[in-house]
Amino acid sequence: MIRVFFAEWRKLRRPTLFLGTMGAVAGVTALVTSLLFLLIDSARGNAREGQMVTRQTLELAHGLTIGFSSSAGLLGLVALCVFASQTAQEYTHGTLRNLLVRQPKRLTLLLGKFLSMCSFALVSVIVSATVSTALAFGLSGKAKVVTTAWTTADAGTSLIHTFINVFLSVIAYGTVGMILGLVFRAPIPAISLGVAWLLIIENIIAATVKNSGKWMPGQLITTLSSGGDFTASYSHAMWVVSAYLVVGVVVISVLFRRRDVAN
Amino acid sequence: MSTQTNPELAISVKDLTKIYGERPAVSHANFEVPLGTVCGFVGPNGSGKTTTMRMLLGLITPTGGSGTILGQPINHPERYLHRVGAMIEGPAFYPALSGAENLRVLATLGGYDTDMVQGLLNRVGLGDRGDSKYKTYSLGMKQRLGIAAALLPSPHLLMLDEPTNGLDPAGIQEIRELLRELANEGTTVFVSSHLLSEIEVISDSLVMLRKGEVIFAGKTQDLLLRQQPTIIAKSLDSQDLKKLLEIAHNAGHEGTIIEDAAHILGPTEWAPILNKMAFDAGIILSQLAPVLPSLEETFFEMTGDSE
Numbered sequence: 001m002i003r004v005f006f007a008e009w010r011k012l013r014r015p016t017l018f019l020g021t022m023g024a025v026a027g028v029t030a031l032v033t034s035l036l037f038l039l040i041d042s043a044r045g046n047a048r049e050g051q052m053v054t055r056q057t058l059e060l061a062h063g064l065t066i067g068f069s070s071s072a073g074l075l076g077l078v079a080l081c082v083f084a085s086q087t088a089q090e091y092t093h094g095t096l097r098n099l100l101v102r103q104p105k106r107l108t109l110l111l112g113k114f115l116s117m118c119s120f121a122l123v124s125v126i127v128s129a130t131v132s133t134a135l136a137f138g139l140s141g142k143a144k145v146v147t148t149a150w151t152t153a154d155a156g157t158s159l160i161h162t163f164i165n166v167f168l169s170v171i172a173y174g175t176v177g178m179i180l181g182l183v184f185r186a187p188i189p190a191i192s193l194g195v196a197w198l199l200i201i202e203n204i205i206a207a208t209v210k211n212s213g214k215w216m217p218g219q220l221i222t223t224l225s226s227g228g229d230f231t232a233s234y235s236h237a238m239w240v241v242s243a244y245l246v247v248g249v250v251v252i253s254v255l256f257r258r259r260d261v262a263n
Numbered sequence: 264m265s266t267q268t269n270p271e272l273a274i275s276v277k278d279l280t281k282i283y284g285e286r287p288a289v290s291h292a293n294f295e296v297p298l299g300t301v302c303g304f305v306g307p308n309g310s311g312k313t314t315t316m317r318m319l320l321g322l323i324t325p326t327g328g329s330g331t332i333l334g335q336p337i338n339h340p341e342r343y344l345h346r347v348g349a350m351i352e353g354p355a356f357y358p359a360l361s362g363a364e365n366l367r368v369l370a371t372l373g374g375y376d377t378d379m380v381q382g383l384l385n386r387v388g389l390g391d392r393g394d395s396k397y398k399t400y401s402l403g404m405k406q407r408l409g410i411a412a413a414l415l416p417s418p419h420l421l422m423l424d425e426p427t428n429g430l431d432p433a434g435i436q437e438i439r440e441l442l443r444e445l446a447n448e449g450t451t452v453f454v455s456s457h458l459l460s461e462i463e464v465i466s467d468s469l470v471m472l473r474k475g476e477v478i479f480a481g482k483t484q485d486l487l488l489r490q491q492p493t494i495i496a497k498s499l500d501s502q503d504l505k506k507l508l509e510i511a512h513n514a515g516h517e518g519t520i521i522e523d524a525a526h527i528l529g530p531t532e533w534a535p536i537l538n539k540m541a542f543d544a545g546i547i548l549s550q551l552a553p554v555l556p557s558l559e560e561t562f563f564e565m566t567g568d569s570e
Binding site: 003004006007010011014016017089093094095097098099100101102103104105258260261262 | 353
């Protein structure tokens with residue numbers, strides 16, 4: 001397992017992938033956090049879907065992490081793309097057969113790859129948290145947000161909770177990506193379908209079918225990252241997302257273990 | 264899946280079968296490969312060579328039959344693959360990584376020392392291109408990298424699928440020498456090719472496949488000796504060739520005239536007798552050469568076609 005983990009990291013650490021992904025994560029986080037502070041007085045809202053996060057809300061202890069948690073959905077999409085492409089490319093490059101010759105225990109290979117990509121996702125969440133926190137402090141003056149509460153123990157606790165929730169949501173998105181990568185065995189259909197479902201199809205269903213958001217995986221993963229919201233409670237989101245992922249992982253593990261590896 | 268294990272055998276398969284839908288890709292294959300030999304695995308494209316190799320490497324599950332690799336059953340590849348090096352269906356690596364980094368990925372995965380990577384690159388003639396990205400490699404270089412990857416575990420058994428594809432004549436010669444060197448060091452080499460002339464040069468034994476069925480498994484020499492050699496005779500006067508065929512025919516040997524020579528089927532030891540009979544009939548032969556059929560000719564002879 002540990003060998004698979006480090007072998008996978010040799011691929012993940014290549015500069016174009018590593019720096020490119022971390023750059024995208026930093027950029028996305030910077031954009032979301034900046035908009036939160038720079039558009040604080042805008043009538044069109046300063047958060048997703050035209051919502052308004054007021055100066056008073058930002059000045060609370062958890063105000064420090066609002067930008068960070070708001071970035072979670074986009075971080076999740078980045079994770080979905082990375083997990084899906086890193087998995088599916090083993091098929092398109094034909095490298096899976098090399099891996100299986102060197103590590104014939106298929107579930108060990110799969111788990112090692114997953115854990116490796118989870119650690120990659122962890123780095124991306126750390127980058128995001130750092131960028132968001134730094135920007136929040138940096139832009140608070142310009143937005144006239146008082147930051148006294150941000151340096152209290154409550155703010156620290158909030159940061160830890162938000163970090164855990166964002167990390168869990170990113171892993172959930174990534175797991176969806178890995179499942180799609182294994183099902184489609186090619187990065188383009190895996191990523192296209194994942195992104196189309198999460199960004200378009202789910203939103204259409206949620207907008208047209210009452211209460212459907214409570215059962216949509218993408219909506220619930222976002223709920224998870226924010227610690228619970230108007231869509232569903234945190235515990236409901238956690239249970240339903242876990243159930244979806246467990247079923248998906250079990251199905252895909254059986255498939256990966258039994259499926260012939262041939263071009 | 265139980266197969267008696269013989270410690271002298273690197274590979275042993277019994278009734279190995281793979282059926283896709285209704286189509287048998289490999290049908291009841293039976294063969295053995297002794298340890299420390301170079302065994303050629305030959306057959307035309309689509310004859311089931313790669314499918315058989317995939318089954319031996321645990322990449323696909325056989326529909327039926329059994330087998331052992333280095334004494335371990337093929338349904339437990341984790342018991343033997345750490346001693347097996349393989350390149351199957353051509354080289355496959357990560358295009359954005361260098362050749363050396365690709366090898367390090369596999370070395371890390373297999374638990375081998377990554378310091379051996381440069382030595383392996385040197386051994387396959389890629390010593391100075393290890394830091395170049397794989398996507399910049401020529402087909403021949405990719406093939407060499409595939410062989411280097413197969414050598415990572417210092418294998419007891421090396422399974423190579425068409426290793427000379429894309430190599431120039433000098434490269435082919437180098438790979439031949441490398442395989443022979445590995446066999447001399449005790450590595451069993453199981454190498455597939457549809458280029459029969461290539462295999463004939465390097466292999467001690469052969470497994471011959473056609474349409475998913477094993478049509479010969481044994482020593483290369485035994486196969487070639489099964490076929491009758493041809494005695495090629497030329498005379499000073501080309502008008503004598505017909506007379507020579509008549510002499511051979513009367514002695515029970517058939518022949519034909521191809522260009523300026525008579526090609527007569529007969530054992531090598533009959534050549535001097537033919538020479539004497541021709542001399543007695545007043546025919547002076549300018550050339551008399553018994554020629555063993557090539558593996559290619561033997562294959563076509565056995566399969567009855569020229570696919």
